[in-house]
Amino acid sequence: MDMTIPTEQVRFSVAPMMERTDRHCRYLHRLMSRHARLYTEMVVVQALHYARDTDRWLAFDPSEHPVAFQVGGADPTMLASAAKKIAAAGFDEINLNVGCPSDRVSSGRFGACLMAEPALVADCVAAMAAEVRIPITVKTRIGLDDDRTDDRLEAVVAAARAAGCHVFVVHARNAVLKGLSPKENREIPPLRYDRVYRLKNAYPDLTIVINGGITTLDGARCHLAHVDGVMLGRAAYERPFETVGHVDHLLFGEPFEPSETAIATRYLDYAAREIAKGARPNAILKHAVNLFRDRPGARQWRQAVSGPGATLATIDHLRHLLDRAVTLETLAA
Secondary structure, three states, X not given: OOOOOOHHHXXXXXXXXXXXXOHHHHHHHHXXXXXXXXXXXXXXXXXXXXXXXXHHHHOOOHHHOOEEEEEEOOOHHHHHHHHHHHHHHOOOEEEEEEOOOOHHHHHOOOHHHXXXXXXXXXXXXXXXXXXXOOXXXXXXXXXXXXXXXXXXXXXXXXXXXXXXOOEEEEEEEEEOOOOOOHHHXXXXXXXXXXXXXXXXXXXXXXXXXXXXXXXXXXXXXXXXXXXXXXXXXXXXXXXXXXXXXXXXXXXXXXXXXXXXXXHHHHHHHHHHHHHHOOOXXXXXHHHHOOOOOOOOOHHHHHHHHOOOOOOHHHHHHHHHHHHHOXXXXXXXX
């Protein structure tokens, strides 16, 4: 079975982010880019295995394709069962989390602590690959704690590669399993992009996507001289239009560059449809808080979108703001 993904499909991705990259967030990002690869939040495999209603995690809009499902777990049998549900739901990829450093994840024997068990990573990949016909990929770190060599990273990659994984997303920091919070783990361990570049040189047949500390598309372009793809996380969420909104033009050479106002108008239409189906307004609107970041009218938009009592009336108010604005500059600051 071919477990690869065409390189152009991994050139730019939005990272899986807990409490952020849900289906509403992904819909917003897809309005900005036709090419960005989108990821779900990490979902713990036990949730898919034991829950009676899995729509919370498995539902998505068809426009989100290509969209990948990130799963966390270390039980090959349970992961194989979950993989069948994920594939049946229509996702394009299953990504195994071997990089999350939180204590909660480590206590469950998955996430970054799996880097210490390459054979188990391989078993997890093989179990899922045996059940589905979509690619199984791995997201990992460059090492654990005070690792200073590439040995652990290469051991994980070699084991997963032998089990059928050909696409690796590598966060270019070590994961410190004790003493640092997940937030600190995204900021304190030093970035070592050179180690990800070396991995690509050592395994030219593999697809390597780099992640960690990349905040601009200019920075992404520099990395693409060394690896196959770039994944942005917080920058894509906190400055969506500056990043995702310009991906198709700057990284894929297409003229597609929608305006913030056009994106907002379409997203409000989507929000109204979802609210009519029973979705909570704030659960949808919160993802649009930063859409007009650093632009005239940004504060007025942000206050309206992030109000705790968001309702359908909030949608009407936001539409009124957009209707009044031929361009963003005409919105009151």
